[in-house]
Amino acid sequence: MKKFVNDPKQYVPEMLKGIALANPTTLKYVPEYNLIMRADAPNANKVSIMQGSGSGHEPAHVMIVGRGMLDAACPGDVFAAPPMDYVYETTKLLASPKGVLHIINNYTGDRMAFDMGREMAEADGIRVGTVMVDDDVSVKDSTYTVGRRGVAGNFFVIKALGAASEQGADLDALVELGKRVNSVTRSMGMALTSCTPPAKGSPLFELGDDEMEMGVGIHGEPGRRREKLTNANAIVDEMLEAVVSDLPYKQGDNVALMINGLGGTPISELYILYARAHDQLAARGINVQRSYVGNYCTSLDMAGYSLTLVRLDDELVKLLEAPAEVAVRIF
């Protein structure tokens, strides 16, 4: 296994420790509940926002905790939902008079943990709202979901809600806004290679040297179909058609375009994919108003990428432009 690891059981805790050490004034690591939270949370003047999901998708979500983004993330182990009591404890730690918002990617395990965690917190008198993200157009149901999966489009929901919460929006308004952002966001992913969870020590699935998996999930779940490997432009064209036709995005729309690396793909290749997607959107009369190229929601060391579109309006643009600070940054 070609990975930097000590004890696979300590993969997540050691990573969380590193995040906190690198951000000593802004972030706090609470080992008992496997969580990263803002050092200044909760803030009585804002709704607290949290997300939990399996680890292995970094920077989502433990590295996007910070001002204007999440107040906390309580991850599970690699590709595993967080325990419900961690959801509960994180919710308690974040309890603000304005309430706590749970953002959940649509996976059965995450939904169960958050449903139960929310019920326990509500029994304590904490107000909890929920926003579900299900942006993946690849398949209707999948290995780990009823309904569509939540993937990299999640970033836009978090960015918009994080900004609105800093501006004082209340819990009900945030829930409505989250639903609205999710409703204009669509994604699709594909893989050139498998990925290797540290505890397994071998690839999660097999993919031939001349094969790719179109519509792959972020835990290696099967997608639409396995195809012969082709070139970058043909891959983008197929995925863009699937994403654009789903909402559908139309001539005259302003959009955010995200080309998200799945962990093992160099950023140089992501820009090759971006150039094609931008050109093809322009040919359809769809205007790329904001661009996001990099690793946002990954699958460990998987080579592959996902494409996300968000239909923009003035309010959403302002929220996406608002300042934010997180662990993943270059300066």
Next chain:
Amino acid sequence: MKKFVNDPKQYVPEMLKGIALANPTTLKYVPEYNLIMRADAPNANKVSIMQGSGSGHEPAHVMIVGRGMLDAACPGDVFAAPPMDYVYETTKLLASPKGVLHIINNYTGDRMAFDMGREMAEADGIRVGTVMVDDDVSVKDSTYTVGRRGVAGNFFVIKALGAASEQGADLDALVELGKRVNSVTRSMGMALTSCTPPAKGSPLFELGDDEMEMGVGIHGEPGRRREKLTNANAIVDEMLEAVVSDLPYKQGDNVALMINGLGGTPISELYILYARAHDQLAARGINVQRSYVGNYCTSLDMAGYSLTLVRLDDELVKLLEAPAEVAVRIF
């Protein structure tokens, strides 16, 4: 070859086109000379700063052009120095009354191209200064260098000089500052896997399933030795000792610590390495004042990382903290 590529010959131009499309108001792509430059360069009130080197190290250097960083980057093809006439043309495009600064990583090919490009520009009456970066402690001479190689420590030289140039520093002062930053910066890298240049289509070198290359160069050049793969902590400890003892960094020093991914390593693993390096520096009484974790100077899809230390003083901290804007970012 599991890469997103159309025509391998168009790998770099398609990437550069993507960078410019994603940053339409701030960056400009000049296809004739394969260069990315700030849309507002040259600025008569500042020295222009440029770097050229082989491609395949992204985000270095084409994605770190912008305010407070480089004014332009003129890359060569993957792992190849830029042609001298591109260096010359880029220098001309950047010509400012305050002069043009060349930052060069110490490789024989890059030095030749920049030496000749500088002479041609000087013949046109352009003032040119040069800063050489050679931060890699792994080997004294190497496959492509006389003397030490320039690797990820380069980022700190660019960041400091970019900030100082925005504040109006003149060419001589920048050359002195660049030498000073380079003199307190040391790096070492290692590889878990090889990398695949798109034009070659197969791995650059072979590395067994249970092997790692300690001290590897960013073009896959051999390092100190090939060893049996071990755990994350042991790898950090060996590299930290090599880097710390070289300057040497001493008890009481304040440092910047960079854990730089080589392209194919997930950021989760970089934070595991970071946590160990931070702890080991603390045990030596060396204080990590600034942290950098992510992909800064890569080798295509290579799994591996490099560790860089910079000894800080108040002036340098202010320059590293100064605002900057580049293509590689998450918001």
